[in-house]
Amino acid sequence: MQKINREALIEKAAALLDAGTVDRVLAWKRGEFDYDVTPGLFTTREQMEAELVFGDFCGANMSKYLIKETLKGEGKVLVFLKPCDTYSFNQLLTEHRFDREKVYAVGIPCEGMLSVTAIKAAAGDGISKIDVTEEGVVVETLFDGTKVFGHDEMLAERCRNCKSKRHVAYDELMGEEGEVLDSARFDEVAKIEAMSSEERFAFWQGELSRCIRCNACRDVCPACTCEKCVFGNPDSGIENKAITDSFEEKMFHIIRAFHVAGRCTDCGECSRVCPQQIPLHLLNRKFIKDANNLWGDYQAGEEVGSRAPLVDFDFDDMEPGEAVIKNGGEQ
Amino acid sequence: MQRIGVFVCHCGTNIAGTVDVKAVAEALKSEPGVVVSREYQYMCSQAGQDLIREDIRENKLTGIVVCSCSPRMHEATFRKTAASAGINPYMVEIANIREQVSWVHKDMAQGTEKAIILGRAAIAKVNLNTPLTPGETPVTKRALVIGGGIAGIQTALDIADAGFEVDIVEKQPTIGGKMAQLDKTFPTLDCAACILTPKMVDVAQHEKIRIFSYSEVESIGGFVGNFEVTIRKKARYVKEEICTGCGLCTEMCPQKKVPNEFNLGMDNRRAVYIPFAQAVPKVATIDADYCTMLKSGKCGVCSKVCTAGAIDYKQKDELISEKYGAIVAATGFNPISMDKFDEFAYSQSKDVITSLEYERLMNAAGPTGGKLLRPSDGEHPHTIVFVQCVGSRCEACAEKGKEYCSKICCMYTAKHAMLTRDKYPDTDVYVFYIDVRTPGKNFDEFYRRAVEEYGVHYIKGMVGKVVPEGGKLKVQASDMLANKQLHIDADLVVLAAAIEPDKSARPLATMLTASMDTNDFFTEAHPKLRPVESPTAGVFLSGACQGPKDIPETVSQAGAAAAKVIGLLAKDKLTGNPCVASSDELMCNGCSSCEKVCPYGAITYIDKEFRMPDRSTRIRRVAQVNPAVCQGCGCCTVACPSGAMNLRGFANDQIMAEVDAICK
Numbered sequence: 001m002q003k004i005n006r007e008a009l010i011e012k013a014a015a016l017l018d019a020g021t022v023d024r025v026l027a028w029k030r031g032e033f034d035y036d037v038t039p040g041l042f043t044t045r046e047q048m049e050a051e052l053v054f055g056d057f058c059g060a061n062m063s064k065y066l067i068k069e070t071l072k073g074e075g076k077v078l079v080f081l082k083p084c085d086t087y088s089f090n091q092l093l094t095e096h097r098f099d100r101e102k103v104y105a106v107g108i109p110c111e112g113m114l115s116v117t118a119i120k121a122a123a124g125d126g127i128s129k130i131d132v133t134e135e136g137v138v139v140e141t142l143f144d145g146t147k148v149f150g151h152d153e154m155l156a157e158r159c160r161n162c163k164s165k166r167h168v169a170y171d172e173l174m175g176e177e178g179e180v181l182d183s184a185r186f187d188e189v190a191k192i193e194a195m196s197s198e199e200r201f202a203f204w205q206g207e208l209s210r211c212i213r214c215n216a217c218r219d220v221c222p223a224c225t226c227e228k229c230v231f232g233n234p235d236s237g238i239e240n241k242a243i244t245d246s247f248e249e250k251m252f253h254i255i256r257a258f259h260v261a262g263r264c265t266d267c268g269e270c271s272r273v274c275p276q277q278i279p280l281h282l283l284n285r286k287f288i289k290d291a292n293n294l295w296g297d298y299q300a301g302e303e304v305g306s307r308a309p310l311v312d313f314d315f316d317d318m319e320p321g322e323a324v325i326k327n328g329g330e331q
Numbered sequence: 332m333q334r335i336g337v338f339v340c341h342c343g344t345n346i347a348g349t350v351d352v353k354a355v356a357e358a359l360k361s362e363p364g365v366v367v368s369r370e371y372q373y374m375c376s377q378a379g380q381d382l383i384r385e386d387i388r389e390n391k392l393t394g395i396v397v398c399s400c401s402p403r404m405h406e407a408t409f410r411k412t413a414a415s416a417g418i419n420p421y422m423v424e425i426a427n428i429r430e431q432v433s434w435v436h437k438d439m440a441q442g443t444e445k446a447i448i449l450g451r452a453a454i455a456k457v458n459l460n461t462p463l464t465p466g467e468t469p470v471t472k473r474a475l476v477i478g479g480g481i482a483g484i485q486t487a488l489d490i491a492d493a494g495f496e497v498d499i500v501e502k503q504p505t506i507g508g509k510m511a512q513l514d515k516t517f518p519t520l521d522c523a524a525c526i527l528t529p530k531m532v533d534v535a536q537h538e539k540i541r542i543f544s545y546s547e548v549e550s551i552g553g554f555v556g557n558f559e560v561t562i563r564k565k566a567r568y569v570k571e572e573i574c575t576g577c578g579l580c581t582e583m584c585p586q587k588k589v590p591n592e593f594n595l596g597m598d599n600r601r602a603v604y605i606p607f608a609q610a611v612p613k614v615a616t617i618d619a620d621y622c623t624m625l626k627s628g629k630c631g632v633c634s635k636v637c638t639a640g641a642i643d644y645k646q647k648d649e650l651i652s653e654k655y656g657a658i659v660a661a662t663g664f665n666p667i668s669m670d671k672f673d674e675f676a677y678s679q680s681k682d683v684i685t686s687l688e689y690e691r692l693m694n695a696a697g698p699t700g701g702k703l704l705r706p707s708d709g710e711h712p713h714t715i716v717f718v719q720c721v722g723s724r725c726e727a728c729a730e731k732g733k734e735y736c737s738k739i740c741c742m743y744t745a746k747h748a749m750l751t752r753d754k755y756p757d758t759d760v761y762v763f764y765i766d767v768r769t770p771g772k773n774f775d776e777f778y779r780r781a782v783e784e785y786g787v788h789y790i791k792g793m794v795g796k797v798v799p800e801g802g803k804l805k806v807q808a809s810d811m812l813a814n815k816q817l818h819i820d821a822d823l824v825v826l827a828a829a830i831e832p833d834k835s836a837r838p839l840a841t842m843l844t845a846s847m848d849t850n851d852f853f854t855e856a857h858p859k860l861r862p863v864e865s866p867t868a869g870v871f872l873s874g875a876c877q878g879p880k881d882i883p884e885t886v887s888q889a890g891a892a893a894a895k896v897i898g899l900l901a902k903d904k905l906t907g908n909p910c911v912a913s914s915d916e917l918m919c920n921g922c923s924s925c926e927k928v929c930p931y932g933a934i935t936y937i938d939k940e941f942r943m944p945d946r947s948t949r950i951r952r953v954a955q956v957n958p959a960v961c962q963g964c965g966c967c968t969v970a971c972p973s974g975a976m977n978l979r980g981f982a983n984d985q986i987m988a989e990v991d992a993i994c995k
C-alpha cells in the first residue's frame with residue numbers, strides 16, 4: 001500500500017498549475033482495469049480528478065517522457081518521480097537529453113509496485129478488482145470469488161530487490177526521504193551465473209525465443225533514447241529484421257544490452273512492459289554486476305555528469321585480458 | 332558499382348612458396364565488382380606498379396585490391412600508384428597475405444584458402460569505399476626533447492643547429508644524464524666529462540635551446556605538428572635566473588646527511604646542492620625532503636649566506652604550456668635494482684657494488700677522489716671479482732632480471748678491468764662471463780688487450796654465491812672451460828647489473844600514445860627501416876629508451892632522430908589523415924559518450940537548428956569532430972550508443988562487409 005494517494009498528487013499538481021510554475025503534468029492515468037495504468041499528460045484539475053491515479057500499479061517510469069514533452073511549449077513540465085525513477089532522470093540529464101530548466105520534479109515515496117503477472121498467475125482469469133489493504137492484496141474474480149495474497153509475494157522482482165528509496169534528484173519532495181538500500185538484486189544474476197553454460201544457454205534460449213520483437217522494451221527504456229534507433233534505421237541493415245534462426249532471436253536483446261551498458265540504471269521497465277514476460281532486466285543487471293566487479297561499484301544516474309566505467313579511463317584500469325580472467329574466463 | 336582490379340603479389344617465394352597465387356587470382360575473379368584479377372612476381376617493383384597503372388586505365392578501374400604484404404609495408408606505395416593513374420588513393424585496399432598467411436602457414440592448401448578469404452574481405456570493403464581527401468594542418472616549428480642525457484643533448488643540438496627551437500625537459504636538476512656519472516669511455520678511454528661537458532655548455536649557450544631542468548612532462552595533447560604540452564617545473568626553492576651557482580649555500584647548509592644520488596649514495600651531500608661541478612644549469616636546488624627550513628620553518632642559513640638573494644622558500648611548482656611540432660623521447664635507462672639478487676650479497680656487504688658505483692669510485696670527482704678504495708673500510712682492494720650478466724639474459728629468472736642482453740656490460744667491464752690493472756698492477760682482477768660480446772669498431776681489440784696486455788683473468792662461468800666472511804668476500808664460482816669449482820677470497824665484487832628503461836618511460840608512452848614492448852622500451856615504427864620513429868606520428872626515439880645502447884650508438888641515433896625532426900619541422904604544412912571520425916548529425920543524440928572517450932579532445936558539441944518533417948524547427952545538441960585533431964582511433968564509434976559516429980575509411984558498414992565476406 002502506498003503512503004501517498006492520488007488526492008495528494010492532484011492537490012500538489014493543481015497548486016503548481018494554479019501558481020503558473022508548470023503548465024503540464026506527467027503522471028499516471030487510469031486504464032480499463034485497476035492494473036492497466038498508463039502514463040498520461042494532464043493540464044487541468046478536471047482532467048486529473050477524472051483520470052489521474054496513484055497506487056500499486058503505477059510502476060511506469062516518467063523520466064523518458066520528459067524528452068519529448070519538454071520540447072513542446074515554453075512552460076515547465078511537472079513530473080512525479082519515484083526514487084528509482086530519479087536515477088533515470090539524472091542519467092538522461094547526464095546525456096543532455098532534456099533541458100533541466102523546463103522540468104519541475106516532485107519526488108514521491110514508493111512502497112514497491114505489484115506485479116500484474118504474478119497476480120494473474122496466482123488468481124487466475126476474470127480479475128474484476130484488486131485492492132491493497134492491511135491484509136494483503138485482495139483480488140476479486142468473476143468466477144472464483146475473492147482471494148487474498150501476501151503483499152510481498154505479489155511485488156515485482158525489481159521492487160522486492162529495491163535498490164534505493166532515496167531520491168537522487170527533485171525540486172520538491174513529498175513525504176519522507178528514504179535510504180539507499182542494501183539490495184539483494186545481484187543474487188538474481190548469481191542464480192543464472194551458477195548454471196552450467198549449457199543450462200544457461202537453454203535458459204536464455206527459452207526466454208528469448210518467446211520474443212515477438214514488439215520493441216516495447218526499447219520504447220520504454222529510459223536509456224534507449226537515440227534519435228534514430230539502429231533497429232528502426234533502414235540504413236543499418238538490421239531494421240526490423242525477421243528472426244530467421246535461434247541465433248538472431250538472441251541478438252536483438254544482446255545488442256540492446258550492450259547499447260545501454262553503463263547507462264542502464266536497472267529501473268526494470270523493460271521487464272515490466274514485456275508482453276512475453278521475459279526477464280530482460282537480468283541481462284542489463286549482469287552487465288552492471290560485471291562492471292562493478294571489474295572497476296568498482298558504479299550506479300548510473302546517481303549523479304549528473306558521472307562517468308560510467310566504459311567511458312572512463314585511468315592508469316590503474318585492468319587490461320581487458322585480466323578482466324576476462326578475473327571474471328572466470330580462461331587464460 | 333565499382334570496377335575493381337585485384338593484384339596478387341608473389342613476393343618472390345615469400346608468398347608464392349606457401350600460397351598458390353594463381354589460384355587466388357583466379358578465385359577472386361568472380362567476386363562482385365572485380366573486372367580484372369592477375370598475379371605478378373613483385374607487385375611493388377616498377378614493372379608491377381606499371382601493370383597496375385595500365386589496368387586502371389585500360390579497364391577504367393575505380394578501386395584496386397592488392398594481395399601482398401602488410402599495409403604497414405606498402406600501402407603507401409600502392410596508394411601512390413593508384414593516385415598516379417588517376418584514382419583516389421583511398422580506393423586501394425591491401426589484403427595481407429604475407430604476414431597473415433604465407434609466413435604463418437606451412438600448408439599450401441590452407442594458405443591458399445585463407446588468402447582467398449582475405450582477398451574477398453578486401454574486395455567487399457572496396458565495394459563500399461568512397462574517395463577521401465586529406466586536409467592540411469600547419470606545423471609548429473619547435474621541438475620538445477624529453478630527457479637531457481647524451482641522447483637528448485645531441486638531438487637538441489642537432490635540431491637547434493638546423494635553426495629550429497628546441498626545449499629540453501630534464502627531471503634532474505642538471506642535464507648530463509648517466510654519461511656525466513661515467514669515468515672513462517670505451518674503447519678510446521677518453522674521460523666522459525671531458526667530452527660531455529662541452530656539449531652541455533653548448534646546449535646552455537645555444538640561442539635556440541631552452542632547458543627546463545628539474546621539470547617533468549605533465550600532459551601531452553594534440554597531434555603531429557601541433558602537440559600541446561604542459562611541463563611541470565618543480566619548485567627548487569632557488570630563483571634560477573638569479574642564482575650564480577657560487578655554491579656557498581651548498582657549503583654552509585647544516586643538513587649534511589643527505590645521500591648523494593650523483594655518487595649513488597656512496598657519500599653525502601647537503602640539503603641544498605648542485606649535483607656536480609659542471610652541472611648545467613649551474614643552479615642550486617633545495618631538497619624539500621631534507622631541508623630543515625621547509626620542514627620545520629627553522630634554519631634559513633642558505634638564505635642568509637646567499638649574496639644574490641636567490642633562495643625562495645615559498646616557490647611553488649610552475650606549469651608551463653607550450654606548443655611543439657615534434658617530440659623526441661630520450662628518457663634513457665637505469666641499472667636494475669639488485670634487491671632480488673641475494674646470492675651476490677649486495678644488500679649485506681658494502682663491498683659488493685654495481686658497475687655504475689664502480690665508475691664513481693674510479694672517478695676523480697667521485698666519493699674517493701678517484702682512488703680505488705673499498706667502501707667498507709677505505710682499504711685498497713687487492714682481489715676484485717667482476718660478475719657479468721647480473722639480471723641480463725636471465726631467462727630462468729624473469730621475475731628478477733631481464734631476458735635481453737644489456738649490451739654495454741661486456742665492454743664497460745673490460746674497461747673497468749683494464750683500468751684497474753693499469754692503475755693498480757698489484758690487483759688481481761677476475762671477470763666471470765657467459766659470453767663476451769664485443770661487436771663494434773675497435774671493441775674486440777679492446778677486450779683482447781684487457782686479456783692479453785693487462786692480464787685480466789677472464790673465466791667462462793657464473794658466480795653462484797658471494798658470502799661476506801672475516802672482512803673478505805668468499806666467491807664461489809664455476810669455471811666451465813676447466814670444469815671445476817672456484818673459491819676466490821675477494822676484497823671487492825662488482826656486479827654488471829642489467830639495464831632497464833627509466834620508470835618515467837611508461838607513463839610518458841601513455842601520454843604520447845606511443846607503443847612499447849614488454850620490457851618498456853619504446854617500439855620503433857619499423858625495426859630496420861624506421862628505427863628512430865615511433866609508430867605515433869611526430870614522436871621520435873633517441874638513445875637507450877628504445878633499447879640498450881652504448882654512447883657511440885646513442886649519439887648516432889640521436890643525430891638520426893634529429894634529422895627526422897628537422898625533416899618534419901622543415902615542412903610548412905602536413906597532409907592529414909582523411910580516415911577520421913565524423914558524426915551523422917541526424918542520428919547524434921548529443922549524449923557526450925564520444926567526447927568522454929576521445930583521447931585527443933577532438934570532439935565538441937554545438938546546438939544546431941534542424942528542420943523537422945512537420946516544417947517546425949528544433950534545436951539539438953550534436954557532436955562535431957575536428958578533423959585536424961582526430962587521429963582516427965575509432966574509440967568514439969564504439970562508444971556512440973546510436974551509431975552516429977563513423978570512421979571514414981573504416982566505416983561500420985565496411986567493417987561488417989569484411990566480416991560478412993570472411994564468414995560467407
